[in-house]
Amino acid sequence: MGQIKVTQTRGLAGKPESQRLAIKGLGLRRRHHTVVVEDTDAIRGLISKVVHLVEVEEIKE
Template structure:
């Protein structure tokens, strides 16, 4: 299964509470923090809501 490398590029401060919760649930704490997750439909749905805050790369 493919993996996604997710990097927080904009702060979650002063954003909607739902967006802040998604960022925190992904394990992203600070700007430029990175995490790697399995590519699932649920994860893609969460990322769709915060596309303006993160950079996503495909990792094989």
């Protein structure tokens, strides 16, 4: 499997706890923070929960 780059673009103020936990599960800590994670089904599930708060980019190898 490849890797994907996930950047948090919006803040968490007023968001439900489930979305806050999904952001934390992705390893994001604040706005404009970027992490590189493995492209797995579990990670894709977390991203789908907060797709309106993050920007996703696939890393070409």
